[in-house]
Amino acid sequence: MMYGYKQISVAAMALFLMSCVTINIYFPAAAAEQAADRIIEDVWGPDGKRSDQPASSETQSMIETDRPVLVRMLEWVVSPAEAQADLNVNSPAISAIQSRMRSRHDQLRPHYDSGAVGLTANGLVTVRDAGSIPLAQRNSVNALVADENKDRNALYAEIARANGRPEWQSDIQETFARRWISNAASGWWYQQGGNWQQK
Amino acid sequence: MRSSLFRRWCLAILLLIVSPAHAIEKLQLLAGDWQYANISAKDSQLQLQLTANGLALELTIATLQLAEPFGEVNNIHLHCQQVRLQSGQINCAQGQVSFVHAHLGDQTVTFSLQARYEEERYQIQFSGLSLADGTLDIQAELDGQIWQANIQSHSVTLESLESLALSILTEDLIELSQGWQLQGELNGKLMMAGDASNISRIETDLALHHWSVSDPQSRYVTESANARVQLKARQQAGEWRWSNIMTLHGGQAYFEPVFLDFEQSGMHWQSDGHWSPANDRITLNIPEFDHSGTLQGSVSLLYQQQQVTSLQIKLDKAQLNNVYNTWLQPFLLGTAADSLTLDGSLSADIDYQFGQSPELSLSFSEVDIDDQQQRFSLAGLTGQFAWTGSMEPQHTALSWQQVYFYALPLGASAIDGVSTRSGFRLTQPFVLPVMDGALQIHDFSLALDQEQAVSWQFDGLLTPVSMEAVSEVLGWPTLYGRLSGVIPQVRYQHQQVQVDGALMLRLFDGITVIRDLRLQDPFGALPQLSANVDITGLDLQLLTQAFDFGMISGRLDGRIHDLRLAGWQAVQFDAQFATPQGDRNRRRISQQAVDNLSQIGGGASGVLSRSFLRFFEDFSYQQLGLSCRLRNSVCEMSGVADAEHGYYIVQGGGILPPWINVVGYTRRVDWPDLLERLQAVRHSSGPVIE
Numbered sequence: 001m002m003y004g005y006k007q008i009s010v011a012a013m014a015l016f017l018m019s020c021v022t023i024n025i026y027f028p029a030a031a032a033e034q035a036a037d038r039i040i041e042d043v044w045g046p047d048g049k050r051s052d053q054p055a056s057s058e059t060q061s062m063i064e065t066d067r068p069v070l071v072r073m074l075e076w077v078v079s080p081a082e083a084q085a086d087l088n089v090n091s092p093a094i095s096a097i098q099s100r101m102r103s104r105h106d107q108l109r110p111h112y113d114s115g116a117v118g119l120t121a122n123g124l125v126t127v128r129d130a131g132s133i134p135l136a137q138r139n140s141v142n143a144l145v146a147d148e149n150k151d152r153n154a155l156y157a158e159i160a161r162a163n164g165r166p167e168w169q170s171d172i173q174e175t176f177a178r179r180w181i182s183n184a185a186s187g188w189w190y191q192q193g194g195n196w197q198q199k
Numbered sequence: 200m201r202s203s204l205f206r207r208w209c210l211a212i213l214l215l216i217v218s219p220a221h222a223i224e225k226l227q228l229l230a231g232d233w234q235y236a237n238i239s240a241k242d243s244q245l246q247l248q249l250t251a252n253g254l255a256l257e258l259t260i261a262t263l264q265l266a267e268p269f270g271e272v273n274n275i276h277l278h279c280q281q282v283r284l285q286s287g288q289i290n291c292a293q294g295q296v297s298f299v300h301a302h303l304g305d306q307t308v309t310f311s312l313q314a315r316y317e318e319e320r321y322q323i324q325f326s327g328l329s330l331a332d333g334t335l336d337i338q339a340e341l342d343g344q345i346w347q348a349n350i351q352s353h354s355v356t357l358e359s360l361e362s363l364a365l366s367i368l369t370e371d372l373i374e375l376s377q378g379w380q381l382q383g384e385l386n387g388k389l390m391m392a393g394d395a396s397n398i399s400r401i402e403t404d405l406a407l408h409h410w411s412v413s414d415p416q417s418r419y420v421t422e423s424a425n426a427r428v429q430l431k432a433r434q435q436a437g438e439w440r441w442s443n444i445m446t447l448h449g450g451q452a453y454f455e456p457v458f459l460d461f462e463q464s465g466m467h468w469q470s471d472g473h474w475s476p477a478n479d480r481i482t483l484n485i486p487e488f489d490h491s492g493t494l495q496g497s498v499s500l501l502y503q504q505q506q507v508t509s510l511q512i513k514l515d516k517a518q519l520n521n522v523y524n525t526w527l528q529p530f531l532l533g534t535a536a537d538s539l540t541l542d543g544s545l546s547a548d549i550d551y552q553f554g555q556s557p558e559l560s561l562s563f564s565e566v567d568i569d570d571q572q573q574r575f576s577l578a579g580l581t582g583q584f585a586w587t588g589s590m591e592p593q594h595t596a597l598s599w600q601q602v603y604f605y606a607l608p609l610g611a612s613a614i615d616g617v618s619t620r621s622g623f624r625l626t627q628p629f630v631l632p633v634m635d636g637a638l639q640i641h642d643f644s645l646a647l648d649q650e651q652a653v654s655w656q657f658d659g660l661l662t663p664v665s666m667e668a669v670s671e672v673l674g675w676p677t678l679y680g681r682l683s684g685v686i687p688q689v690r691y692q693h694q695q696v697q698v699d700g701a702l703m704l705r706l707f708d709g710i711t712v713i714r715d716l717r718l719q720d721p722f723g724a725l726p727q728l729s730a731n732v733d734i735t736g737l738d739l740q741l742l743t744q745a746f747d748f749g750m751i752s753g754r755l756d757g758r759i760h761d762l763r764l765a766g767w768q769a770v771q772f773d774a775q776f777a778t779p780q781g782d783r784n785r786r787r788i789s790q791q792a793v794d795n796l797s798q799i800g801g802g803a804s805g806v807l808s809r810s811f812l813r814f815f816e817d818f819s820y821q822q823l824g825l826s827c828r829l830r831n832s833v834c835e836m837s838g839v840a841d842a843e844h845g846y847y848i849v850q851g852g853g854i855l856p857p858w859i860n861v862v863g864y865t866r867r868v869d870w871p872d873l874l875e876r877l878q879a880v881r882h883s884s885g886p887v888i889e
Contacts, residue, residue, distance in 0.1 A: 088831035092871065093725055093765030131417030135453045139529050142456055146532035147724075154724035158765055161727075162831060 027171045031087040036179040043101045091162045097155045107144055118189035123177035124149045128189055224249045239264045254282040273299040287317030302366040319343050331359035347392040357383040378415025384408045401432040424450030439474040456529035464491045493521040508553040516544045535722030538571040556588025556621040574722050576603040585618050592617040606672050609633055622646040636664030654692040660685055676746050680706030695719040709737035725766045732759040749791025754782045777824025777839050789817045796848050797861050798876050818859040821852025832870045
């Protein structure tokens with residue numbers, strides 16, 4: 001009888017421990033950076049000078065120190081299921097946006113080179129030095145910038161949606177922001193800490 | 200005080216002239232250094248000489264220190280060959296003065312002077328004050344406390360005026376002007392008048408040539424513009440009133456974000472206004488504004504407490520394409536309306552009062568709107584549109600000849616409605632022809648919320664539309680059937696169109712029901728459409744005939760749930776199609792259809808035709824079906840039942856042989872690849888024939 005009780009207790013404990021298993025799907029920062037690099041290379045072609053900086057994984061190496069000791073002990077016994085999700089960027093919609101951005105890049109490139117257009121810290125582009133654009137071309141450059149930003153925003157949102165994680169949009173945008181800057185060609189301008197800097 | 204000094208000098212000269220030493224013909228006064236009020240002179244010398252015409256005067260001062268902003272003047276040499284001294288006045292009809300000044304440089308200027316010092320009336324005229332390559336003529340009159348100055352500019356460059364201005368501006372103003380660039384040439388007249396404490400009148404008729412100006416950020420720029428500025432301004436009791444005529448022709452300008460090419464399209468306006476600095480109030484009326492070939496109209500504005508509190512704009516038959524290209528499109532970048540081609544004319548009456556929704560009355564005449572990205576177009580828009588924030592209803596009546604939503608043509612129609620309290624509603628049901636059917640819209644209403652976001656809703660009925668026609672214009676394979684539906688409510692909010700209720704399609708003798716239809720950002724970079732689709736009782740024979748797929752007889756049920764299209768391309772769905780159980784229709788499948796189905800399952804084609812089964816035209820089957828779960832461009836496929844290492848797409852059976860099974864082995868298929876297979880249906884390894 002006692003033995004039976006013990007058996008039940010162990011089973012109950014096991015069940016309890018099992019029930020504590022949480023599945024944390026972290027934003028796959030490294031995969032996102034690789035995906036971003038692939039897209040950037042496709043859009044910019046050989047323009048963007050490849051950066052040798054290793055892809056950082058800040059988002060991934062999240063240490064949860066504020067959880068109760070008991071929970072951490074339980075997790076030691078039964079480690080939480082962590083899904084390091086992959087990030088898929090293959091969809092006809094993403095390809096369509098990429099293709100539009102690729103063909104627009106030929107028109108934008110001279111403006112990156114001249115410093116008229118720069119990369120913002122939030123993964124978009126903006127007119128940085130309007131003075132270097134002839135007056136008659138200003139509106140067409142403004143239109144290029146607006147179209148590019150529309151596509152970039154759509155791209156970030158679609159990658160998140162295509163992966164079934166719309167809430168990742170800001171993480172994806174933030175990852176792209178870093179990678180656009182990292183891959184930018186020498187001489188291009190980018191925003192950092194509110195200031196413009198030149199690669 | 201200065202006139203008192205002047206009088207002392209005059210008195211001294213008079214005394215000398217009328218003194219008994221009449222034989223003296225030349226008199227030299229060495230005043231050396233002197234100081235009076237805040238003027239000081241070093242090494243000054245006055246020489247007077249009696250000539251046949253009167254008295255000649257020559258004054259030299261090595262250094263004259265004047266009050267700021269004039270500062271130090273050096274090497275002054277002034278002479279007048281004919282000084283007339285009369286009771287209470289001194290005249291010099293023509294004199295010359297030369298000097299050196301830090302900002303004005305070396306100057307030699309002719310002058311004339313008439314001083315009635317007793318009456319405190321003075322007239323002085325300078326000609327030929329050099330500023331770079333240009334000259335200024337200055338004529339000034341002082342009558343007691345009242346003064347007037349007339350300045351005539353001859354080819355004076357704005358750069359030289361700027362450097363002169365910088366020398367006399369206060370530090371605050373200098374700081375403000377830093378980074379500005381100014382170029383151009385100024386010709387014309389400037390008149391200013393006032394008293395000891397104020398300027399009371401300004402009149403100009405100035406011509407600016409090759410006028411280029413730019414702020415530090417290059418947001419407000421003119422390049423080589425030619426302008427004529429005529430201004431009459433008068434100040435009374437601290438309040439200014441003015442009238443102005445401005446003409447701009449030649450050159451270009453950019454006032455962020457508007458680009459103006461005056462070469463192609465000059466600009467002219469007349470305005471009058473009133474400025475009350477004490478009340479912080481400006482009224483401006485532009486009764487005549489003409490942007491050549493683009494728009495004519497009038498503007499009336501009241502600026503109070505540092506904001507525009509009232510604004511009325513009237514446009515008279517503006518050429519919409521020019522208005523759009525110049526004045527509207529720069530503000531619409533990034534929206535669905537940023538790449539339009541327009542034709543026709545627009546008259547507009549806009550009335551804005553602070554804190555209220557603007558009153559708008561637009562009159563369209565034969566307006567065509569074409570989206571350059573071919574997402575929509577509208578032709579022959581004519582009529583009146585009104586919008587008001589007030590309680591009083593304003594009437595709208597618009598009609599048009601043709602509308603396109605992507606490739607879908609929507610026919611001629613007209614709407615009647617009213618606007619009240621920042622909203623709009625239809626007063627009569629509206630019928631929008633859709634191919635051979637129509638969308639009947641009831642209770643359409645549109646509202647603008649406090650964030651100026653638009654929302655609208657209607658309920659309606661879609662009367663049967665022939666799918667043959669729809670599929671033809673959309674470039675689809677011909678679909679036979681009709682689309683119709685009762686639409687309890689269509690809502691647009693937060694850039695999302697949501698269709699409540701169900702749309703029903705009668706296709707291939709079956710019923711297709713579309714539910715939970717949502718369309719997000721329809722004209723954006725990536726329109727998103729989501730829906731759940733259920734299909735029952737499709738006649739496979741009609742379907743396969745339509746797609747030239749090879750004959751299959753029987754019925755088909757199916758569903759496409761969680762369907763999401765991005766940029767009108769399928770990116771996600773859970774689809775299942777299968778012959779319904781219990782259906783007693785004859786079930787036969789042709790060789791060609793077997794071949795094609797096997798290719799969809801990942802096989803090769805032509806195997807049947809190489810086996811003895813080629814002698815049979817068609818086969819009996821028990822059931823067929825296919826499912827695809829699309830995620831990340833990969834379709835996870837399945838059939839009607841599991842087979843060894845695969846799944847049955849077609850399971851043979853029936854009363855009479857031959858029977859045939861089609862088994863698919865590829866579970867995960869690249870979606871673009873599958874689409875290719877569906878469209879081409881050419882590569883095949885043949886079905887597995889059991």
